[in-house]
Amino acid sequence: MKILLIEDEPELRDSILKYLKEENYRVETAEDFQMAFQKAGSYDYDCVLVDVSLPGGSGLEIIKSLKENKSTAGIIVISAKNSLPDKIAGLELGADDYLSKPFHLAELNARIRALIRRKNFSGESKISVNEIMVLPDERRVFVNTQEVMLTAKEFDLLLYFIANKNRVVSKNAIAEHLSGEFADHLDNHDFIYSHIKNLRKKLMEQRCKDYISTVYGIGYHFKI
Numbered sequence: 001m002k003i004l005l006i007e008d009e010p011e012l013r014d015s016i017l018k019y020l021k022e023e024n025y026r027v028e029t030a031e032d033f034q035m036a037f038q039k040a041g042s043y044d045y046d047c048v049l050v051d052v053s054l055p056g057g058s059g060l061e062i063i064k065s066l067k068e069n070k071s072t073a074g075i076i077v078i079s080a081k082n083s084l085p086d087k088i089a090g091l092e093l094g095a096d097d098y099l100s101k102p103f104h105l106a107e108l109n110a111r112i113r114a115l116i117r118r119k120n121f122s123g124e125s126k127i128s129v130n131e132i133m134v135l136p137d138e139r140r141v142f143v144n145t146q147e148v149m150l151t152a153k154e155f156d157l158l159l160y161f162i163a164n165k166n167r168v169v170s171k172n173a174i175a176e177h178l179s180g181e182f183a184d185h186l187d188n189h190d191f192i193y194s195h196i197k198n199l200r201k202k203l204m205e206q207r208c209k210d211y212i213s214t215v216y217g218i219g220y221h222f223k224i
């Protein structure tokens with residue numbers, strides 16, 4: 001899961017960043033309006049955390065632009081204490097949720113998880129696809145009720161495939177999802193191939209059907 005954190009207060013930004021990384025999210029940060037606008041317009045995120053008052057502009061403009069560009073990212077507004085107008089404006093522009101400063105990091109995490117579930121899996125805390133069962137909050141996967149131990153990347157890959165099931169996903173989209181903003185600078189996607197190979201092997205060891213097929217020259221297809 002890839003998150004864009006837009007926050008200009010260095011201490012708050014660093015503490016959120018550190019916490020979310022420990023929770024296995026891939027996080028990119030932006031510390032002012034310009035940087036936030038550029039990143040939000042150039043890359044796909046699962047979730048964008050937007051502080052409203054930023055040097056150089058308003059976080060509300062970022063929300064507006066995400067919505068105009070038909071972004072599917074979940075948006076959480078981080079507003080200053082007691083700033084009801086910011087909250088309302090953010091929600092009216094299409095943000096999904098908001099948090100007022102100060103907040104507990106665990107609460108932020110719970111909001112992000114709930115949001116991603118709502119977006120990708122209609123709010124399910126347990127995702128079942130035939131013989132595969134995923135507990136996204138616990139990052140655990142079962143095949144035919146046997147637990148399969150996946151690496152963080154393999155887990156993200158599986159969840160990405162499930163969220164995009166019956167759709168062809170390009171190698172570029174997978175690379176960007178797994179590694180963040182530098183994917184477009186990689187001219188070699190061998191690392192995706194090896195993660196997919198390992199994921200398939202682990203699933204099939206538990207007698208899971210092979211749902212992942214290669215679409216030559218394009219990417220992969222998780223077909224149910």
Ligand code: CA
Nearest residue numbers: 008051053054
């Ligand atoms: Ca601020």
